[in-house]
Amino acid sequence: DIVMTQSPLSLPVTPGEPASISCRSSQSLLHTNGYSYLDWYVQKPGQSPQLLIYLGSRRASGVPDRFSGSGSGTDFTLKISRVLAEDVGVYYCMQALQTPGTFGPGTTVDIK
Amino acid sequence: MHLVQSGAEVKKPGESLKISCKGSGYKFTSYWIGWVRQMPGKGLEWIGIIYPGNSETRYSPSFQGQVTISADKFINTAYLHWSSLKASDSAMYYCAGQGAVGGTVDQWGQGTLVTVSS
Numbered sequence: 001d002i003v004m005t006q007s008p009l010s011l012p013v014t015p016g017e018p019a020s021i022s023c024r025s026s027q028s029l030l031h032t033n034g035y036s037y038l039d040w041y042v043q044k045p046g047q048s049p050q051l052l053i054y055l056g057s058r059r060a061s062g063v064p065d066r067f068s069g070s071g072s073g074t075d076f077t078l079k080i081s082r083v084l085a086e087d088v089g090v091y092y093c094m095q096a097l098q099t100p101g102t103f104g105p106g107t108t109v110d111i112k
Numbered sequence: 113m114h115l116v117q118s119g120a121e122v123k124k125p126g127e128s129l130k131i132s133c134k135g136s137g138y139k140f141t142s143y144w145i146g147w148v149r150q151m152p153g154k155g156l157e158w159i160g161i162i163y164p165g166n167s168e169t170r171y172s173p174s175f176q177g178q179v180t181i182s183a184d185k186f187i188n189t190a191y192l193h194w195s196s197l198k199a200s201d202s203a204m205y206y207c208a209g210q211g212a213v214g215g216t217v218d219q220w221g222q223g224t225l226v227t228v229s230s
Binding site for chain 2: 037039050060092097100103105
């Protein structure tokens with residue numbers, strides 16, 4: 001099984017400042033088609049998770065462009081260019097190469 | 113794609129339970145649909161997943177033999193079944209629908225809270 005790790009696990013942020021979360025997989029998520037099958041999800045308080053980023057860097061429909069994903073193979077990053085209060089929640093990376101996937105432990109983003 | 117789950121359940125240890133997830137707005141038989149557990153205050157864990165078109169089912173190792181996932185393609189509904197609940201099964205359970213891109217979850221159900229207590 002592919003094991004996912006994230007850092008940091010807790011990220012206090014100042015509104016308007018950038019934020020960055022790292023995700024690492026125990027095996028390469030690079031498919032033969034050239035895409036890395038890594039997703040980012042956010043779970044806001046009291047809500048179901050929702051898709052932010054898929055294939056490592058593609059924003060899901062309706063996701064603001066302040067969110068960006070990068071990386072390939074085993075190392076990935078989610079960046080928020082300017083954090084808003086509404087971005088508070090737990091951010092999970094998930095490998096989508098194998099079905100079912102595997103989630104990382106989650107990174108809690110809250111406001112300082 | 114829209115997924116609607118059955119309501120919250122309160123059960124006793126040893127009882128059986130089946131919760132459901134009804135899909136609409138897409139071709140139910142063409143996409144994987146699965147279940148994710150979230151224990152209180154914890155992260156997300158894949159339980160398993162089913163392809164309703166041919167009923168192929170895959171379980172995460174931790175859940176193999178503990179639950180059963182099934183689907184009724186005639187009523188566009190997926191199920192998660194326990195034959196004998198334990199207190200440790202108390203959790204929120206989400207159904208998760210994959211789309212056309214690998215294992216990416218395009219749509220989530222609203223969650224079903226299961227409480228197992230004597």
